[in-house]
Amino acid sequence: MTQHPTDIRPETDLPTDNRKATDMTVPADRQYTTDHEWVLVEGDIATVGITDFAQDALGDVVFVELPAVGATLAAGEQVGEVESTKSVGELFAPIDGEVVEINDAVVEQPELVNSDPYGAGWLVKVRFAALPEGLLDPAAYEATLS
Amino acid sequence: MSQRVSPLEPVHRALGASFTDFGGWEMPVRYGSDLAEHQAVRERAGIFDISHMAEFAVGGLDAGAFLDYALAGKVSTLPLSKAKYSMILAADGGILDDLIVYKNHPAEFLVVANAGNRDVVAAALAERAAGFDVHVTDRTDEIALIAVQGPRALEILESTEGLHADELLAMGHTLESLPYYACMGMLYEGAAILVARTGYTGEDGFELYVDRRDAVNLWNALTAAGEAFGLAPAGLAARDTLRLEAGMPLYGHELGTGILPVQAGLGRIVPLATKGDFVGRAGIEAGPAEGARVLVGLAAEGRRAARAGYAVFAEGAAADAEPVGEVTSGALSPTLGHPIAMAFVAPESAEPGTALELDVRGTRIPAHVVALPFYSRAK
Numbered sequence: 001m002t003q004h005p006t007d008i009r010p011e012t013d014l015p016t017d018n019r020k021a022t023d024m025t026v027p028a029d030r031q032y033t034t035d036h037e038w039v040l041v042e043g044d045i046a047t048v049g050i051t052d053f054a055q056d057a058l059g060d061v062v063f064v065e066l067p068a069v070g071a072t073l074a075a076g077e078q079v080g081e082v083e084s085t086k087s088v089g090e091l092f093a094p095i096d097g098e099v100v101e102i103n104d105a106v107v108e109q110p111e112l113v114n115s116d117p118y119g120a121g122w123l124v125k126v127r128f129a130a131l132p133e134g135l136l137d138p139a140a141y142e143a144t145l146s
Numbered sequence: 147m148s149q150r151v152s153p154l155e156p157v158h159r160a161l162g163a164s165f166t167d168f169g170g171w172e173m174p175v176r177y178g179s180d181l182a183e184h185q186a187v188r189e190r191a192g193i194f195d196i197s198h199m200a201e202f203a204v205g206g207l208d209a210g211a212f213l214d215y216a217l218a219g220k221v222s223t224l225p226l227s228k229a230k231y232s233m234i235l236a237a238d239g240g241i242l243d244d245l246i247v248y249k250n251h252p253a254e255f256l257v258v259a260n261a262g263n264r265d266v267v268a269a270a271l272a273e274r275a276a277g278f279d280v281h282v283t284d285r286t287d288e289i290a291l292i293a294v295q296g297p298r299a300l301e302i303l304e305s306t307e308g309l310h311a312d313e314l315l316a317m318g319h320t321l322e323s324l325p326y327y328a329c330m331g332m333l334y335e336g337a338a339i340l341v342a343r344t345g346y347t348g349e350d351g352f353e354l355y356v357d358r359r360d361a362v363n364l365w366n367a368l369t370a371a372g373e374a375f376g377l378a379p380a381g382l383a384a385r386d387t388l389r390l391e392a393g394m395p396l397y398g399h400e401l402g403t404g405i406l407p408v409q410a411g412l413g414r415i416v417p418l419a420t421k422g423d424f425v426g427r428a429g430i431e432a433g434p435a436e437g438a439r440v441l442v443g444l445a446a447e448g449r450r451a452a453r454a455g456y457a458v459f460a461e462g463a464a465a466d467a468e469p470v471g472e473v474t475s476g477a478l479s480p481t482l483g484h485p486i487a488m489a490f491v492a493p494e495s496a497e498p499g500t501a502l503e504l505d506v507r508g509t510r511i512p513a514h515v516v517a518l519p520f521y522s523r524a525k
């Protein structure tokens with residue numbers, strides 16, 4: 001996801017984080033994108049969310065907009081938004097496929113993205129035919145954070 | 147240019163703060179959850195490091211007359227210990243910065259400016275000082291500024307170890323009796339500090355000007371006293387949503403060089419009738435152009451907030467219609483639970499109750515004009 005800071009003051013840029021990249025959780029069971037999203041594959045279904053790093057950079061998430069069930073996604077296109085009090089993050093489709101389920105709980109309780117980004121804060125499940133090239137393994141993703 | 151760092155930076159790091167560049171300073175944006183920090187200030191109290199603010203000491207025989215000429219307000223008549231919200235204007239009446247001026251000493255004023263405008267204000271004051279018996283000293287790098295804001299702020303200061311009233315410095319005040327927009331001297335561990343009942347949150351609270359060498363000890367004493375009252379460290383993110391709910395303008399958003407004070411609803415800070423010549427007088431007398439936009443508050447439903455720069459349209463306006471205004475600040479109000487924004491809109495769209503539409507990244511969100519502030523504390 002790409003973050004657009006909505007400013008705190010005109011001179012303000014994205015928060016730089018005091019936590020070191022090594023403090024950020026990067027589970028070993030899934031793959032990642034350079035847009036700070038994760039993809040967990042089970043059969044032909046991919047569950048998608050944003051990473052610990054992404055939720056930490058955003059701050060308190062207060063609004064989540066997700067694509068509709070049944071929507072066809074093309075990898076790389078913007079399909080939703082994750083908005084915090086200070087920033088708007090764009091959600092990009094990490095793969096081609098069809099949305100088979102969205103996380104209604106996270107729409108009702110956007111703070112789940114902060115409290116459990118890899119679990120209860122998942123965003124969409126996508127049925128896919130093939131995984132795209134360029135997904136990062138956990139070590140490669142972690143390397144992008146430092 | 148390397149970033150300026152507050153003397154409290156090690157404290158923020160130990161607290162796990164996230165930092166942001168702010169007017170050339172590296173300052174805490176949040177410590178954990180900015181929503182929790184916002185709520186702490188509304189319900190209990192928050193402690194902020196705002197050492198990035200710029201302070202100028204203005205002394206000399208002509209200090210009052212000089213400030214009446216250099217600033218938009220009538221400052222020379224300010225009684226000892228009182229503070230005034232003011233501005234420094236360009237010749238055309240546009241706003242160079244908004245300021246607080248304290249009459250903190252019988253022979254001196256303290257002018258507090260925004261970090262990002264420090265150089266502009268310093269240059270304007272120096273240029274306008276010609277012909278006056280006055281000396282202006284930039285004390286920003288010597289002074290740290292700590293704000294304690296919230297309904298429990300008074301109790302916290304009263305129970306802070308090492309912070310003492312001093313009859314010689316108090317200018318007739320006690321912490322409890324100190325009025326809003328007034329200041330008093332106190333002693334902290336034997337050193338004189340300035341304590342003002344001012345703030346940027348819409349709550350009761352204090353701002354403490356302290357020598358930077360004492361800042362960490364004072365912060366620690368305040369937080370130790372605050373523990374019993376639920377005091378939380380709060381960052382610039384919470385400070386911004388708090389001031390927005392309180393309808394307080396932010397330079398670079400609601401205020402700027404292309405904006406006259408009256409457009410921002412602040413015409414009252416320029417008392418034309420009682421002031422002589424001052425920089426900006428001609429521009430203020432001429433007034434804004436016909437049809438110039440004015441600042442309003444906007445409220446919307448749902449959870450999607452309009453942000454600075456988003457276009458404002460008339461209700462039902464076509465996709466290719468001209469906007470009637472532009473948002474200057476916006477957020478999902480943590481206290482009210484719905485989106486709020488400030489915006490400059492055409493005068494005919496500025497009446498409270500007027501239905502408008504906000505263009506939130508391509509989606510029109512209905513909104514209506516409301517009176518400012520969005521939030522006022524129960525008195």
